[in-house]
Amino acid sequence: MNISADALTFYTHPMSRGRTARWMLEECGVPYDTVLLEYGTTMKAPDYLAINPMGKVPALRHGQAVVTEVAAICAYLADLFPDKSLAPAVGTPARAAYYRWLFFCAGPLESAATAKALNLLAPAERAAMVGYGSYADVMNTLEQAVSQGPYLCGDHFTAVDLYVGAHLIWGMQFGTIERRPAFERYAQPFMQRPAFVRAAQIDDALVQQSKGHG
Known part of the structure; x- marks a missing residue:
């Protein structure tokens, strides 16, 4: 109930x-x-x-x-x-992408951005020990994902766009996430949402x- x-x-x-x-x-x-x-x-x-x-x-x-x-x-x-x-239907490819990028953002992206802010990124020889691998890998993977279209899963805005978009908006503002054109193109329209x-x-x-x- x-x-x-x-x-x-x-x-x-x-x-x-x-x-x-x-x-x-x-x-x-x-x-x-x-x-x-x-x-x-x-x-x-x-x-x-x-x-x-x-x-x-x-x-x-x-x-x-x-x-x-x-x-x-x-x-x-x-x-x-x-x-x-705000969430795709269960059992669809869009739902799979929704889970994938929601947890990618909560895990590797959050960890890598925080480590960068604290100047505690893992050295290359220890990259296998951390969930994010390397900061560059996280940024490149995310750039590839947000470059596929205006939304991360399906044809409309969902909670994963909100969550990832928020990380990009504030991460780029405070310098913990690189200010890449693809990130700005993806996140900028979300700032106009009522x-x-x-x-x-x-x-x-x-x-x-x-x-x-x-």
């Missing part, structure tokens, strides 16, 4: 990966409650640790169900609201509000 769709609670911070999850919530176009948490305090408080023992955001509560990790939240919401067509604009406005306003209280 499905839990009622009006029981969504979103735990986040406006300067976190929660920005991607909020974008997904806005794409779904459904009401949700937002709980704002602060680094080092409410994020590590017992009440929130009972929801996510990692003490990190974002997290999504849906009735008695709890989902953490941005990719999982995106996939969960896409399945929860099938009328939004849900992206709404989500960014909400989180940007929360950032300014927090500065005003500082």
Whole structure:
């Protein structure tokens, strides 16, 4: 039995990966409650640790169900609201591509981009030990994927485009992902989507509000 769709609670911070999850919530176009948490305090408080023992955001509560990790939240919401067509049909080549690039982004891309940001990329002789292999391999593989067309699976925008697009938008902005023309061509149109604009406005306003209280 499905839990009622009006029981969504979103735990986040406006300067976190929660920005991607909020974008997904806005794409779904459904009401949700937002709980704002602060680094080092409410994020590590017992009440929130009972929801996510990692003490990190974002997290999504849906009735008695709890989902953490941005990719999982995106996939969960896409399945929860099938009328939004944010996930391809199960058992199709498009669904296979959807899983492939969702997990590629959550695994190799996230790891490689983070390692680059921290100047901790594995040396060539140790590349076999890390899931991403080499930073160059990750970037080249992703470039090949996004160069096939405007979307990663099928003929329309899905949650995997949102998730990969978010990584490219913010990764290129902060220098953890190379600013390649193919990446810009793929991600730029997503920044014009009404849900992206709404989500960014909400989180940007929360950032300014927090500065005003500082």
